[in-house]
Amino acid sequence: MSGCRGAIFFHLLMYCGMKKCTDEEIVSRLPHIAGWEVVRPEGVGRLFRVFAFDDFSGAVAFCVQVAMLAEKADHHPMMVVEWGSVQVSWWSHELKGVSEKDFEMAEATSALYDS
Numbered sequence: 001m002s003g004c005r006g007a008i009f010f011h012l013l014m015y016c017g018m019k020k021c022t023d024e025e026i027v028s029r030l031p032h033i034a035g036w037e038v039v040r041p042e043g044v045g046r047l048f049r050v051f052a053f054d055d056f057s058g059a060v061a062f063c064v065q066v067a068m069l070a071e072k073a074d075h076h077p078m079m080v081v082e083w084g085s086v087q088v089s090w091w092s093h094e095l096k097g098v099s100e101k102d103f104e105m106a107e108a109t110s111a112l113y114d115s
């Protein structure tokens with residue numbers, strides 16, 4: 001298999017099991033991930049939470065931890081870092097919405113923050 005076809009095959013394997021959550025599924029799951037809300041920029045649902053820090057370096061260190069988690073899972077958030085806070089958004093680009101994977105990643109992100 002060529003490198004390109006191999007990459008496409010891997011990509012399909014990773015994402016064919018994922019499905020976009022319905023609005024009903026999102027509403028029922030959201031109370032189980034404290035602090036997260038759904039935002040819909042340009043009509044695409046995302047899980048969103050702001051994490052508070054006492055300084056800039058704490059916020060950056062958290063971003064690095066989340067980045068390592070993301071690399072392991074091959075699923076990547078949007079993070080906006082500034083003094084005292086990190087805004088994290090999880091959604092599935094491929095599906096143009098929120099999937100089960102995003103809920104798992106949001107939960108893992110909160111667990112990192114709480115640890």
Ligand SMILES: C[C@H](O)[C@H](O)[C@H]1CNC2=NC(N)=NC(=O)C2=N1
Binds near residue numbers: 075
């Ligand atoms: C090729 C690679 O596996 C894909 O582009 C992955 C990378 N990380 C990703 N992260 C997120 N959040 N959504 C995706 O659809 C996605 N796709």
